[in-house]
Amino acid sequence: MNKLxxxxxxxxGVVHLIATPGSPRFLGDRRAxxxxxxxxxxxxxxxxxDALIVENFGDVPFFATSVPPETIATMALALQAVIExxxxxxxxxxxxxxxxxAALGLCAATGARFVRVNVHSGAAVTDQGVIEGRAAxxxxxxxRLCPGVALLCDVHVKHAMPLGGGSIETAAAxxxxxxxxxxxxxxxxxxxxxxxxERVAAVRRAVGNAPVLIGSGxxxxxxxxxxxxxxxxxxxxxxxxxxxxxxxxxxARVERLRRLLDSLGxxx
Numbered sequence: 001m002n003k004l005x006x007x008x009x010x011x012x013g014v015v016h017l018i019a020t021p022g023s024p025r026f027l028g029d030r031r032a033x034x035x036x037x038x039x040x041x042x043x044x045x046x047x048x049x050d051a052l053i054v055e056n057f058g059d060v061p062f063f064a065t066s067v068p069p070e071t072i073a074t075m076a077l078a079l080q081a082v083i084e085x086x087x088x089x090x091x092x093x094x095x096x097x098x099x100x101x102a103a104l105g106l107c108a109a110t111g112a113r114f115v116r117v118n119v120h121s122g123a124a125v126t127d128q129g130v131i132e133g134r135a136a137x138x139x140x141x142x143x144r145l146c147p148g149v150a151l152l153c154d155v156h157v158k159h160a161m162p163l164g165g166g167s168i169e170t171a172a173a174x175x176x177x178x179x180x181x182x183x184x185x186x187x188x189x190x191x192x193x194x195x196x197x198e199r200v201a202a203v204r205r206a207v208g209n210a211p212v213l214i215g216s217g218x219x220x221x222x223x224x225x226x227x228x229x230x231x232x233x234x235x236x237x238x239x240x241x242x243x244x245x246x247x248x249x250x251x252a253r254v255e256r257l258r259r260l261l262d263s264l265g266x267x268x
Contacts, residue, residue, distance in 0.1 A: 001051070001090045001092070001113040001114045001148075001149075001150040001182075002148075002150050002182055004050060004051060004090060005150060005182060005183050005211040005231075005232070006211060006231075007050070007231075007232075008231055008232075009227065009231075009232065009261040009262065009264060010050050010051070010211075010213070010231060010232025010233070011048065011049050011050050011051075011232065011233060011235065011257065011258060011261060012049065012050065012051045012052065012053055012092075012213070012232065012233065012234040012235065013040075013041075013044030013045075013047075013049035013051075013052050013053075013235060013236070013239060013249070013254065014044075014052075014053055014055060014057075014234060014235065014236030014239075015037050015040045015041050015044070015052055015053065015054045015055070015078075015082055016040070016055055016057035016058065016236055016245065017033055017036075017037055017054065017055065017056050017057060017058055017059075017074075017075070017078055018032065018033055018036055018058040019033075019058035019059055020033060020056055020058065020059055020070070020071055020074040020075070021070045021071075021074055022068055022070045022071060023056075023058065023059040023060070023071070024060075024061075025058055025059075025060070030074070033074065033077075033078060034077060034078060034081045036248065037054065037078045037081050037082055038081045038082065038084075038085050039248060039249075040248060040249040041081075041082040041085045041086060042085050043239075043248070043249040043250065043251040043254060044239065044249055044254055045085065045086055045087055045089055046251050046254070047239075047249075047251045047252075047253070047254020047255045047257075047258055048254060048255060048258030048259075049089065049254060049258070050089060050090075050232075051089055051090040051091070051092065051114070052082055052086055052089060052090075052091045052092070053091070053092040053093065053094055053114070053116060053234060054075065054078055054079050054082055054091065054092070054093050054094070054112075055093075055094045055095075055096055055116075056071055056074075056075055056095060056096050057096065057236075057245075059071060059096065061127070061128070062096045062097040062128055063097065063099070063128070064097055064098060064126070064128035064129055064131050065097070065098055065099055065131065066099055066101075066102070067095055067096075067099045067102055071095070071102075072095070072102050072105070072106065075093065075095065075102075075106055076106055076109055076110055079091060079093060079106055079110040079112050080110055083110060083111060083112070090113040090114060091112050091113065092107075092112055092113060092114035092115055092116065092150075092152070093106050093107065093112050093114075093115055093116075094115065094116035094117075094118070095115075096118070097118060097126065097128050097131065098117065098118045098119050098128075098131050100115060100117045100120070100134065100137075100138045100141075101134075101137070101138070101141060103115040103116075103117070104138070104141050104142055104145050104146055104149065105145065107145070107146045107149045108145040108146045112149070113148070113149060113150065114149055114150035114151070114152055114182075115149060115150075115151060115152065116152045116153075116154070116185065116215075116234070117133075117138065117151060117152070117153045117154065117181075118131075118154050118157045118160075119131045119132070119133045119154065119157060119160070120133045120134075120135050120138065120151065120153035120154070120175055120179050120181060121133040121135050121153070121171070121174050121175045121178065121179040121181075122162060122163070122164070122166075122171060122174070122175075123162070123163040123164070124156075124157060124160035124161060124162055124163055125160060125161045125162075125163055126159060126160040126161075127159055127160075130163060131160070133179070135175075135178070135179035135180070138151070139151070139179070139180050150182040150183065151180070151181050151182050151183075152181070152182065152183045152184075152185055152213065152234075153175050153179060153181035153182075153183070153184060153185060154184075154185040154186075154187060154215060155168055155171045155172045155175050155184055155185070155186060155203060156168050156171055156186075156187075156199075157185075157187060157215075158187035158188055158189060158190050158191065158193065158215065158216050159189075159190050159191070167202075168186075168199055168202050168203060168206075169202050169203065169205065169206035170206075172184050172202075172203040172206040172207050173206045173207060176207050176210050182211070183210070183211035183212070183213055183232075184203055184207060184210060184211065184212050184213070185212075185213045185214075185215035185234065186199055186200050186203050186212060186213070186214060186215055186230070187214070187215035187216040187217070188216050188217045190216070191216060191236075191237060191245060192216060192217055192236075192237035192238070192243075192245055193216055193217045194214070194216065194217025194218065194219070194222055194226070195214065195215075195216070195217065195226075197222075197225050197226060197228070197229070200212065200214065200226060200229045200230055201228075201229045203229075204229040204230075211231050211232065212229065212230050212231055212232075213230060213231070213232045213233055213234055214226050214230045214232070214233035214234065214235075215233075215234050216234075216236075216237075217237075217238075218233040218235050218238060218257075219238040219243075219257075220238070220256060220257055220260055223257065223260055223261060223264070224260075224264060227261070227264055235257065238253065238257070239253045239254050239257065240253070241253075
């Protein structure tokens with residue numbers, strides 16, 4: 001995965017799990033979770049995504065840090081289902097809201113190859129309360145459990161405000177050099193919301209040639225602008241039917257975005 005992160009125009013498709021057992025919106029059909037995950041994964045890979053990431057997106061409201069065992073167990077089943085249809089494409093995991101330890105355990109158990117950590121360094125005020133980064137613990141646990149797993153870490157993550165202020169450039173440099181992130185993720189204010197391009201440019205200036213990924217809101221309309229500074233993107237909402245986050249993935253939308261990214265010239 002680290003080699004792939006260094007490639008240009010990386011497209012990571014998101015498999016948003018519907019509500020899992022124990023969460024308020026779970027409808028009682030465990031098999032439906034795996035069917036939907038498998039179908040979305042096939043559409044994402046079939047449309048040209050380079051990698052996939054699985055998130056327990058339907059489990060609102062999220063726990064701030066440690067999620068319960070039933071969530072981890074369901075995500076393990078979903079990851080296995082996605083890996084089986086991914087055709088060798090790397091598969092990663094994001095355990096919302098910020099359970100990096102569980103994500104690493106899932107990688108060790110399933111062979112998933114990267115994790116996204118929403119708050120890795122510093123602290124943020126979120127709708128789950130104050131979340132503190134645990135880079136020291138996460139990096140050490142990665143070394144113990146799954147040394148080859150890549151850490152994709154947000155800076156000034158969506159649905160949050162950085163505690164104590166500070167510039168996004170400083171946060172990015174600290175996350176890379178002191179938090180030992182493998183890639184930095186820049187998002188907008190919320191799910192499906194694009195970051196201001198100047199924020200992406202600021203992160204690029206702060207971290208040189210390190211991988212910088214768009215973490216929300218990438219579309220066919222803004223991709224060319226964003227990829228002046230980003231080297232990749234994690235994309236969910238715009239690949240869904242009607243561009244609605246709750247709908248299934250449409251392979252035609254994935255194909256169009258893939259063609260567009262491939263048509264771009266030199267990128268960051």
